[in-house]
Amino acid sequence: MISERIKTIASFVSKDDIVVDIGCDHGYLCIYLKENNLCQKVIASDIKQSALDMAISNFLTRKLQINSYVSDGFNNIKEDFNTAVIAGMGTNTILNILKSNRTPNKIILASNNELAKLRKEVNKLGYVLKAEKVILDNKHYYSIMLYEKGKQRLTNKEIKYGISHNQEYYQYLIHKNNEIIAKVPFKKKIKLKYENYILKGLTEKK
Template sequence: MINMKISKRLKEISNFIDENDKIIDIGCDHALLDIYLKEKYQNISIIASDIHEGALKMARKNLEKHEMEDKIDLRLGDGLTVANPNEYNCIIISGMGYYNIVKILSDQSKLENANKIIIQSNTDVVKLRKYIIKLGYKITREKLVEDNDIIYTIIQFQKGIEKYDYRQIYFGPRLLENKDEIFNDYYYKKLLKYENLLLQLPKSNVISRLHHKRLIKIIKEQVK
């Protein structure tokens, strides 16, 4: 029985983790996800790191509150530089933007043993799918979660090759297989937004108009 409360978004991320994963949580901030995971799986190995001293201070306080000072390995530093590749096989990066995530994953020697990468990006999810697939990963699981009126995409990448068409890259291959209510709602709102934008775009802005028309077309094919 887990007796701590975390946000819906973090809880959904925790569902992507198995007991045997050796985790590094980059940008752990408060470390609430890591504490929750350690409560769920007592034997799980977790390195929780952050680039900001203030964040780690708060993480340390939270660890003390839950009597987990010796159970979660807190490290201060930039991205994957804080650990050796043999210390983890699962990378979690959540609540960051595209450029930061790409920067963290750009040193491929750090991905040697990273069989699983869990990403919840705040921006450019489509570009991230493309980037991480190019690193030699396939998308094995995806989930949309609504938390405080924001819809987040959580993606699990695992080592391997799988070919995707542009629709799968745009919507997510696993999300397309299971279009739930959140999916329809999310893309219906996007559709309205793009239709509105198109109305406002001047006729002279040919490239942008074409881009929006294409997006509207592919979204219309998918939403109910």
Template structure:
């Protein structure tokens, strides 16, 4: 049985291609490692998760596909399952941007020796991009995937220096204004929708926190609409 990936995982797989040995951190069902090996996109994968239950499901699929020699499973948190220099690239997908940042910070000796990071944060993308910029990584590729109403952001980084000159790059992707991804407009519309929910929830409230959040979200919506108008013209 050939594994078929979701649009989100297809984009991630394409970003990983070219590395011989990778680690899929938080592998969950194990579909990505199996797909990468079956399609000769990588030679070997270390698939890890913090819980036994999803790891057992991944092992079941790996065994069914007879890929035990190419895919090794490990139980543990983040990069703690790896030795420095053990893999070329790491995938961290389907988790929050703050968690990805914290996992990179927790094992700096491992992170520093990685040649490629393929990151798909579910939220707090701006925080993660700022962290990469501050810790010696440069974004070499940004990609998007759409599933239903949701647009997923995929960030590919490598060791190097990066300076973002436009504050919106943290929110919309490094050099978003030149890449003009076909899903960029959908991403902006999704972000506007989410910020509008915050505005509705904080409108009329008098606490300092609510007032600040209302002001920040309202200003962010204005900036996003400005970018949207530029893209449509």
């Protein structure tokens, strides 16, 4: 039931964290954190009552006491927290949620798309990208990012490719670019070949 992606998100959670899972859906992350005693407290939330009902039913089956809120982002979370997980949504939705004035010091993000935009904009919001893990789960690469409040200037390369140093992932990106290069006009070919040159450099780094 627990995917590698959920386990990787959980690997960024620490014992002292009071975690709110924004968009918990089925509640699997909350269950994993609670059953394995990985944090001080976990709070479940989702914008959809139907999703939260499913999570609550899963908590009850396992006899887990987890406070749960229907909430658009942080708006209706009626208790304190110091860590938020926002995972399994698009970058624009995540950025909208982060416009709140209740953002905690630590956030763990996993976006479905536009990773470069996410890195750039979250950095601008005043967060430092502390760590990033890219994992292959069910034939799909997922990037999980750990942020803490602070100032940092990411390089263009870091914004575009992240800081995971995952060699297989970079090789995968090169392979995808090569597939596209065969089919696109000259100008686009040059751009993709340059991207591959940068990615090759990253694969050669220790």
